[in-house]
Amino acid sequence: MLQGSNLTCVRGDRRLFKNINFSLREGELMQVHGPNGSGKTSLLRILCGLTMPAVGEVCWHGDAIRSLGGDYYGVITYIGHLSGTKDDLTVIENLRISSALAGIEISESKAREALEYMGLGGRETLPVKVLSQGQRRRVALARLLVCKTVLWILDEPLAALDVSAVKIIQVMLEQHLAQGGMIVMTTHQEIAISAKTIQQLQLA
Ligand SMILES: Nc1ncnc2c1ncn2[C@@H]1O[C@H](COP(=O)(O)OP(=O)(O)OP(=O)(O)O)[C@@H](O)[C@H]1O
Numbered sequence: 001m002l003q004g005s006n007l008t009c010v011r012g013d014r015r016l017f018k019n020i021n022f023s024l025r026e027g028e029l030m031q032v033h034g035p036n037g038s039g040k041t042s043l044l045r046i047l048c049g050l051t052m053p054a055v056g057e058v059c060w061h062g063d064a065i066r067s068l069g070g071d072y073y074g075v076i077t078y079i080g081h082l083s084g085t086k087d088d089l090t091v092i093e094n095l096r097i098s099s100a101l102a103g104i105e106i107s108e109s110k111a112r113e114a115l116e117y118m119g120l121g122g123r124e125t126l127p128v129k130v131l132s133q134g135q136r137r138r139v140a141l142a143r144l145l146v147c148k149t150v151l152w153i154l155d156e157p158l159a160a161l162d163v164s165a166v167k168i169i170q171v172m173l174e175q176h177l178a179q180g181g182m183i184v185m186t187t188h189q190e191i192a193i194s195a196k197t198i199q200q201l202q203l204a
Pocket residue numbers: 011012016034035036037038039040041042043081
């Protein structure tokens with residue numbers, strides 16, 4: 001279970017949010033909503049342990065994530081709103097290297113399979129810098145297919161995606177939840193996802 005208790009975030013001289021409380025269990029999705037600048041990305045970074053909250057605690061199965069260190073990073077896959085791809089590396093190098101950095105070595109054939117699924121077949125050896133924004137997003141999201149972590153933390157996963165890619169992601173999210181995975185995501189777009197429990201967290 002992922003639990004946020006009394007989370008408060010201050011950035012510069014602004015308090016973005018305070019007293020955020022939630023519990024997320026296996027098979028559950030939490031969608032984080034709010035206008036630009038309300039603190040959605042800041043909250044996701046807190047849940048990843050990349051930023052400390054001004055007040056409050058994030059716990060994973062009852063343990064504070066700050067006490068878990070690297071063990072916690074083996075549990076999560078975080079895809080930020082900037083896709084984090086490296087321009088001069090090829091599509092397949094991006095996927096294999098980002099997976100290796102997350103602690104998962106994947107074979108070339110497995111990487112090709114994931115890229116094919118994401119609609120990037122035939123583009124594996126192109127440098128990412130020649131891809132469109134939506135294709136770059138697909139490269140970043142391909143990591144979800146190969147890194148089998150239980151907790152996905154996704155910042156605007158649907159940004160720049162076309163209708164067919166949104167459908168692919170929708171299916172991936174639903175399968176992950178059906179297999180007992182957990183997802184926290186932000187999105188400015190409407191997406192209909194079947195899940196046993198969907199929580200909505202609204203930031204002001
Ligand atoms: N390190 C920082 N120092 C000062 N201010 C920051 C810092 N990081 C973020 N902020 C500010 O905090 C506010 C919230 O940023 P954040 O990216 O969390 O918002 P968001 O809800 O994700 O926005 P969007 O919908 O535009 O992606 C913004 O005004 C941002 O400029």
